[in-house]
Amino acid sequence: MTPVVAQGTFDLLHPGHVHYLRDAAEMGEELHVIIARSENVTHKAPPVVPDQQRREMVAALKPVDEAHLGHPEDIFVPIERIDPDVIALGYDQHHDEERLQAALSERGIDCEIRRASPLDRDDPERLLSTGRIIDRILEERTD
Numbered sequence: 001m002t003p004v005v006a007q008g009t010f011d012l013l014h015p016g017h018v019h020y021l022r023d024a025a026e027m028g029e030e031l032h033v034i035i036a037r038s039e040n041v042t043h044k045a046p047p048v049v050p051d052q053q054r055r056e057m058v059a060a061l062k063p064v065d066e067a068h069l070g071h072p073e074d075i076f077v078p079i080e081r082i083d084p085d086v087i088a089l090g091y092d093q094h095h096d097e098e099r100l101q102a103a104l105s106e107r108g109i110d111c112e113i114r115r116a117s118p119l120d121r122d123d124p125e126r127l128l129s130t131g132r133i134i135d136r137i138l139e140e141r142t143d
């Protein structure tokens with residue numbers, strides 16, 4: 001087996017998430033997804049959907065073999081347990097690949113870091129970001 005790890009918030013699911021997870025699944029044979037805990041989503045508004053519910057929905061998606069709730073303090077704990085061959089970063093994720101690679105090496109984790117491809121975010125017919133879904137709700141369902 002060639003385990004691959006994908007990760008993210010996955011708040012309100014949309015086809016961009018499915019695209020990322022399909023792309024990540026093709027990088028190996030067994031896809032593990034780490035769901036960021038709400039308390040660790042500090043670079044944008046925290047998710048609306050509770051942690052366990054986000055994990056449950058991601059686990060139900062076809063490309064996904066296992067979905068894990070992330071560690072509260074140390075993001076390398078689940079990685080050490082899964083021991084992936086590849087970590088697939090999303091096309092827009094803010095993580096610095098070199099720093100991440102260095103931190104992995106320091107812990108003796110030998111794995112490749114790859115970037116997944118984007119699914120057209122600017123398509124006017126689709127809502128391919130959680131933030132855009134929330135904006136649409138606020139526009140259309142509030143007075």
Ligand SMILES: Cc1cc2nc3c(=O)[nH]c(=O)nc-3n(C[C@H](O)[C@H](O)[C@H](O)COP(=O)(O)O)c2cc1C
Nearest residue numbers: 007008009034036037040041070071074075078095
């Ligand atoms: C390799 C890796 C492992 C991660 N593991 C965890 C974890 O164990 N717990 C957690 O809360 N978040 C984890 N995260 C997610 C980050 O905390 C961050 O919130 C996440 O990148 C949000 O992604 P998004 O903005 O794409 O939704 C991990 C991220 C990376 C890159």
Ligand SMILES: Nc1ncnc2c1ncn2[C@@H]1O[C@H](COP(=O)(O)OP(=O)(O)OP(=O)(O)O)[C@@H](O)[C@H]1O
Nearest residue numbers: 008009010016020090091092118119128129130131
């Ligand atoms: N349109 C898209 N195409 C490809 N990947 C995507 C797309 N939207 C999200 N992803 C990927 O899905 C993963 C989880 O994304 P996240 O939960 O941050 O959703 P988001 O829709 O980008 O959220 P937000 O709108 O709040 O930034 C990330 O790796 C991200 O790169």
